[in-house]
Amino acid sequence: MAIDPIRPTDATARGLAKTLLRSTRSAALATLTREGHPFASLTSLATDVDGTPLILISALSGHTGNLEADPRASLLLAPGGKGDPLAHPRITLQVRAQKVERDSAEGRRIRRRFLARQPRASLYADFPDFSFFALRLGRASLNGGFGKAYELEAADLVSDCTQAQALIEAEEGAVAHMNADHADAVRLYATALLGAKDGAWRISGLDPDGCDLSLGDKVLRLNFDEPVTSPDALRKTLVALAAKARAGS
Incomplete structure (x- = not known):
């Protein structure tokens, strides 16, 4: 058989x-x-x-x-x-x-x-x-x-964006805010949560299922535990990830 x-x-x-x-x-x-x-x-x-x-x-x-x-x-x-x-x-x-x-x-x-x-x-x-x-x-x-x-x-393969229009509209501002005002948290996402080498990591994109991190030609994917569809849910998720990263760093 x-x-x-x-x-x-x-x-x-x-x-x-x-x-x-x-x-x-x-x-x-x-x-x-x-x-x-x-x-x-x-x-x-x-x-x-x-x-x-x-x-x-x-x-x-x-x-x-x-x-x-x-x-x-x-x-x-x-x-x-x-x-x-x-x-x-x-x-x-x-x-x-x-x-x-x-x-x-x-x-x-x-x-x-x-x-x-x-x-x-x-x-x-x-x-x-x-x-x-x-x-x-x-x-x-x-x-x-x-x-x-x-x-x-x-x-x-694709993320469900049917209820995520508010998140899509807020993505550009959220990426800019995280990179400008919370660079320390972004760096910890890469190093403490994903085991990457230290450096000036940046968020290059956000979506319902996670965020993309980049440093030069290196790209990492940080998946969320649960999908997010709103700016408020995104903020809470990013804050929780930062706390988790600091606790484990």
């Missing part, structure tokens, strides 16, 4: 998949040429508030023309680590690319979040040939290491 290599999707698999999605800064993007041949390239990556992958690409690049002709694509996130690369978690996402209107509220939010994750992109983000694309999630294949394979749906 054949053994099914795919494990049942559980909370651990969902958590690992979301962490990979939220904390990976670059990915292999595979598009389809007009002849139908797979075409893989490297792209910088960020996420929208709900976890939708975001890319910034030039009209002069081959993958841009491919996506405009056929929006279907695949995205491989494989941060790797020491030793055998196949022993580390990675995830392959099936996506459909959608060009983002720059002057829309969504476009302004996406530009801000992308540049917070990829600050060097500010050098060319506003060039006329560059555009932001949102990669709408479909199914995903997660490999958590040897013998840990899972098949996931979009709902397993």
Whole structure:
């Protein structure tokens, strides 16, 4: 009797998949040429508030023309680590690319979040040939290491933002406030809660499920114990995390 290599999707698999999605800064993007041949390239990556992958690409690049002709694509996130690369978690996402209107509220939010994750992109983000694309999630294949394979749906990966409009609107101000007035707490989130080396860590993004921390090219994901959907709930969660970090530092 054949053994099914795919494990049942559980909370651990969902958590690992979301962490990979939220904390990976670059990915292999595979598009389809007009002849139908797979075409893989490297792209910088960020996420929208709900976890939708975001890319910034030039009209002069081959993958841009491919996506405009056929929006279907695949995205491989494989941060790797020491030793055998196949022993580390990675995830392959099936996506459909959608060009983002720059002057829309969504476009302004996406530009801000992308540049917070990829600050060097500010050098060319506003060039006329560059555009932001949102990669709408479909199914995903997660490999958590040897013998840990899972098949996931979009709902397993994205954050539920249906009741979080107030949080989305407050995110930019909350990020600025934490970085300007509570840098010590942010540093403790990284060092005391996530075991990172000390440094001038900053929050680059907030969402219902957690916050993204950055220091240079290093990115960390701090997941909340419970989803938050309002600015007040966010404030209480961040205060509680700071207290936990100070108690354990």
